[in-house]
Amino acid sequence: MKINTKINLITTIWIICVLVIVNIVVFYSFMTVTVNVEKKVVLQNASAILEDINHGDTDAVIEKKLSKYLTHGSFIRILDDHSKIIHQVTNNKELANKIKARFSRKTISDRYLVHLAQREEQILVVRIPIESNGKVIETLEIGERLVGLELGKDVLLSILIFCTIMGALISLIGGKWLSNIIIRPVSNMIDTMEEIEQSGITKRMVIDQQPKDELQKMAVTFNRMMDRLDINIEKQQQFISDASHELKTPITVIKSYADFLRRRGIQNKEVALDAVEVIHSEATRIQQMTERFLDLANTDLENELEKKSIDLVALCKEIVKQLHSTYKRDLLLHYKEKTITVIADELKLKQVIIILLDNAIKYSSDQIDIYLENQKNGTIIRVKDYGIGIPKEEINNVFERFYRVDKARNRETGGTGLGLSIAKNIMKQHNGEIKVNSTEGVGTEVELFLPKD
Ligand SMILES: Nc1ncnc2c1ncn2[C@@H]1O[C@H](COP(=O)(O)OP(=O)(O)OP(=O)(O)O)[C@@H](O)[C@H]1O
Ligand SMILES: [Mg+2]
Known part of the structure; x- marks a missing residue:
């Protein structure tokens, strides 16, 4: 896998993870806040009801009074200490039947997800104890549809899903752009290296600005390395041309004296001995020279010293x-x-x-x-x-x-x-x-x- 694809994938996965976590937190905070607001309203209603109902009221009066507090799709009932319904008013019978009556000595609230014939409904049920002479004798149970929650939840969920998808897309495009910026100098370097490999000629990388980051510094180092390589190649070529030039003179001398000996033979012993003498001295010079070349090559290398x-x-x-x-x-x-x-x-x-x-x-x-x-x-x-x-x-x-x-x-x-x-x-x-x-x-x-x- 290419390095920029890797960077792209990793950043996108990371961004999606962050978005999902943030969305979960947002979603649950919304749910809690909405339910708490509804609960407060229901509790206010409950205290109003308790104040409204009198001890001597007949069943019909009580139910009439309770009906006043019904909201859209809700029920209000009073239960005895065996959870038996004494009074019940509702505008959604199906809903009231689904939720079991439960006597409670404390004020409590529960959230139910109720499956009705055609739909699902979020219901908040609040149970408030009714006391007489310091003793809990009955429970006022109010069940109400969480309409705000139902609507808001779906809208919020759609917004969050949309945001996550958009975030992932932006990160994918941004990641591609970012990885291109990071990888470009490396790709340039690879191209330059390949060109050097194919042509055998040292090349430099183009550096736009002053070196700031590690990659640009790497390019500068690469160029410096190429400069050194050039200097060494030049030195080597200079040495070879100097050395061959130096060797040319003694070799020419040796060759011409050897030619002379070959043509004339050794008729004149004195001249022949002179020629041999010159050949010997020039050969010795070449020998000394080659020894010096080796010494120089040896000290030119940055060898370890003993x-x-x-x-x-x-x-x-x-x-x-x-x-x-x-x-x-x-x-x-x-x-x-x-x-x-x-x-x-x-x-x-x-x-x-x-x-x-x-x-x-x-x-x-x-x-x-x-x-x-x-x-x-x-x-x-x-x-x-x-x-x-x-x-x-x-x-x-x-x-x-x-x-x-x-x-x-x-x-x-x-x-x-x-x-x-x-x-x-x-x-x-x-x-x-x-x-x-x-x-x-x-x-x-x-x-x-x-x-x-
Ligand atoms: N002590 C010296 N007195 C005068 N000239 C010197 C002295 N040392 C070096 N030189 C001059 O510097 C030149 C370079 O010296 P270097 O030792 O590098 O080469 P070389 O003596 O000519 O040859 P090589 O030492 O390789 O046999 C010499 O050719 C010579 O002209
Ligand atoms: Mg010398």
Whole structure:
């Protein structure tokens, strides 16, 4: 069943239930009020009758007096203490016969539904005790048709039934209108999603006003999600085109040298060895590049970090030792505390530090200083070199993928231009920061900030 049909049905059933309950209350209140009004009138008549009748009156006089109080379709009778009728006057014999005479010591009233030959009648019977010397000796019994009730009841019942039907109809139409308003954004969203599924192109939902309700907020969130998806797709396409562009040069070089070797063979051993050397170095470059691509892909995903407690001093000492033995460069580690503990993913943190040291080694020739500093809200790692530096206007670009300040020079140093963007991603994953300070010709300082967890 469709959700709007469900809403419609539920609201209609609910409204009908409420209307029926209200109508029942109205109907019974009407009945009670009407009967009470009639009863009051009959009781007034009864006291008038009791005052009118005298002790010495003959039967004929009594019945004559009683007849004066007869209304349309009623009876008045006096019963003895054995419920035997002593006097009776009536203008509806059939009715009088239907209702049994009953002696009563108290004033009571009863409502009867009497089935007569052609119709049904609502009758009110009031019984009033007649006392003599403080003792109840007889009962005055007055029976009267509740004409007002009979008429009013039918009219009221028709009005109430009509109102219930109208209420149900209005609720049905209103419910349909209401559910359409509620469901429209959802249907729009489903349509948009289906269009996206079929065309493969991201689309946005049309939002008329400022988001007010949950459904409009849902549409806004959906559009935001689509924006992010677009940005990611764009990033991915940019990466693929950049990466293929970067790979094209070494592959072209390898291919042309391989062609050369194929055409000329290895007649000139020296030239052939040169060619092999170039092929080897370009192949190594491709290898490094693909490794960097994988690193980048890995840090681009919002993967879970394997965070643990790490002694930063020990980690840096180990890195310095490795790099020193490989590059034979002076790497000086400066720290005040013997151990500085940080919570981080050890492999990734190591990768960032190596990226910074690798740059410092590549772009400088003097010593390199590494400062470790423990602060109140986090830990700072600073890598400082005294090399060529970065021009002021280029500093902001160095975190971009494949960005290299001097492409020609970087081909010699073999960079891919991905190191700092990988470092930035890793710092972002750790909620940390990376900053570059550099003066061209003086040196560069890169600062990492790792917040305390
Ligand atoms: N310490 C530094 N001194 C001078 N220039 C630097 C320094 N660090 C980075 N750069 C400049 O910023 C550019 C981007 O650095 P990044 O580490 O991202 O790439 P790369 O070193 O060229 O290649 P990769 O690190 O991927 O092998 C470098 O090409 C270089 O021009
Ligand atoms: Mg680098």
